Amino acid sequence: xxxxxxxxxxxxxxxxxxxxxxxxxxxxxxxxxxxxxxxxxxxxxxxxxxxxxxxxxxxxxxxxxxxxxxxxxxxxxxxxxxxxxxxxxxxxxxxxxxxxxxxxxxxxxxxxxxxxxxxxxxxxxxxxxxxxxxxxxxxxxxxxxxxxxxxxxxxxxxxxxxxxxxxxxxxxxxxxxxxxxxxxxxxxxxxxxxxxxxxxxxxxxxxxxxxxxxxxxxxxxxxxxxxxxxxxxxxxxxxxxxxxxxxxxxxxxxxxxxxxxxxxxxxxxxxxxxxxxxxxxxxxxxxxxxxxxxxxxxxxxxxxxxxxxxxxxxxxxxxxxxxxxxxxxxxxxxxxxxxxxxxxxxxxxxxxxxxxxxxxxxxxxxxxxxxxx
Numbered sequence: 001x002x003x004x005x006x007x008x009x010x011x012x013x014x015x016x017x018x019x020x021x022x023x024x025x026x027x028x029x030x031x032x033x034x035x036x037x038x039x040x041x042x043x044x045x046x047x048x049x050x051x052x053x054x055x056x057x058x059x060x061x062x063x064x065x066x067x068x069x070x071x072x073x074x075x076x077x078x079x080x081x082x083x084x085x086x087x088x089x090x091x092x093x094x095x096x097x098x099x100x101x102x103x104x105x106x107x108x109x110x111x112x113x114x115x116x117x118x119x120x121x122x123x124x125x126x127x128x129x130x131x132x133x134x135x136x137x138x139x140x141x142x143x144x145x146x147x148x149x150x151x152x153x154x155x156x157x158x159x160x161x162x163x164x165x166x167x168x169x170x171x172x173x174x175x176x177x178x179x180x181x182x183x184x185x186x187x188x189x190x191x192x193x194x195x196x197x198x199x200x201x202x203x204x205x206x207x208x209x210x211x212x213x214x215x216x217x218x219x220x221x222x223x224x225x226x227x228x229x230x231x232x233x234x235x236x237x238x239x240x241x242x243x244x245x246x247x248x249x250x251x252x253x254x255x256x257x258x259x260x261x262x263x264x265x266x267x268x269x270x271x272x273x274x275x276x277x278x279x280x281x282x283x284x285x286x287x288x289x290x291x292x293x294x295x296x297x298x299x300x301x302x303x304x305x306x307x308x309x310x311x312x313x314x315x316x317x318x319x320x321x322x323x324x325x326x327x328x329x330x331x332x333x334x335x336x337x338x339x340x341x342x343x344x345x346x347x348x349x350x351x352x353x354x355x356x357x358x359x360x361x362x363x364x365x366x367x368x369x370x371x372x373x
Contacts (some may be wrong), residue, residue: 124279157280
């Protein structure tokens with residue numbers, strides 16, 4: 001019998017999901033974390049989406065908690081009577097990132113008689129190390145509560161998972177690694193378009209090196225850059241004539257997934273200069289680009305999600321540090337070698353379609369949930 005057959009599942013999402021669900025536009029499904037697969041197999045499926053309630057007391061508490069712990073508390077965005085009732089009446093709760101999980105703690109901690117199972121996806125929980133003694137204590141205290149509250153912490157990057165196993169060995173049975181995967185059926189192009197852009201940069205997370213991208217574009221003024229982000233303002237690119245800037249953010253639906261797919265198709269190379277972190281930054285964009293057939297050049301950070309699988313100059317281009325001269329030379333060399341570009345494109349696409357597809361992700365997630373029953 002299907003383990004989920006009589007279960008009531010509640011997802012906690014960041015913003016943007018409900019808009020996509022009611023949209024008539026096609027979209028990729030990776031940021032729904034098996035929502036669609038579970039929808040047809042459980043008794044009831046609900047969504048809680050992060051939204052500011054503007055409770056002045058909770059807003060104040062959030063600011064204090066963030067300041068003293070270095071953790072992303074946004075309790076105001078989730079704590080209300082409706083969400084509390086929904087979570088308390090659930091059999092399975094899935095928080096789709098650690099910020100959402102932390103913010104739900106005041107609801108989840110007093111479990112009462114309800115024996116629900118709770119799961120949280122982790123990406124960057126261990127990336128902001130506190131520096132002073134007070135923050136170290138409060139950070140450790142709240143992470144201990146976090147670990148005790150959730151039944152499983154699902155890490156999307158292997159380095160952060162391995163760090164967690166080492167740091168929290170007594171909770172190792174709660175920690176699992178599940179590689180983030182993408183909708184390879186959506187991010188798939190059979191016929192390549194004529195290339196319009198030499199370089200594509202896309203993304204909004206705090207570990208993208210935005211200033212470096214601008215320096216790089218200035219240095220490579222013979223190449224065309226397409227930049228999609230909400231983190232670079234138009235005044236910063238006015239003097240850089242080879243940049244075409246689009247304001248884009250996934251949760252705001254400023255560009256449709258289909259439009260982004262077409263931009264991947266028209267780009268020769270996707271670049272991801274990153275600041276060093278244990279968080280698997282750049283993961284989704286890299287996999288989407290590879291799946292669409294556009295090779296990726298990325299900074300080799302400590303948090304690169306699966307170093308054993310990806311190999312430099314075979315299915316990806318690694319750069320050890322964000323040095324303008326190093327990046328410029330490598331980009332020029334790569335773009336002047338069409339045979340290498342085509343080889344990397346084929347190898348990367350095959351790899352992602354075989355190892356990072358949603359069927360594999362969903363099957364493993366279901367196994368994790370079933371093992372926890």
